[in-house]
Amino acid sequence: MAAERQDAYQRGDPRRRLERDLARRQRGLHGQRFLTALALIGSVGWPIALLGTGGALLGRYLDGRLGTGIRLTLTLLTLGVSLGATAAWQALRRSS
Numbered sequence: 001m002a003a004e005r006q007d008a009y010q011r012g013d014p015r016r017r018l019e020r021d022l023a024r025r026q027r028g029l030h031g032q033r034f035l036t037a038l039a040l041i042g043s044v045g046w047p048i049a050l051l052g053t054g055g056a057l058l059g060r061y062l063d064g065r066l067g068t069g070i071r072l073t074l075t076l077l078t079l080g081v082s083l084g085a086t087a088a089w090q091a092l093r094r095s096s
Helices: 001-008 014-027 030-066 070-096
Strands: none
Touching: 001 030
């Protein structure tokens, strides 16, 4: 059996390679699964990063204008991350 398997994977037999590739293709489209998973990771990560960064930048700007130390920066950062996590949670629920 090991000899048959080794023969099936040699480069010299294109028919066996084709059969093996067709069987692999019939088992599932692995490329689509990977791209779907990659899109899901992006739809989870980007909202958290962008809303958190936006909240921190807006808070820093407002703290500089109003002289409130870091109060608004921390508040808006927390609010941005919370909104981003909510958006990520909704994206995960839609995908399943």
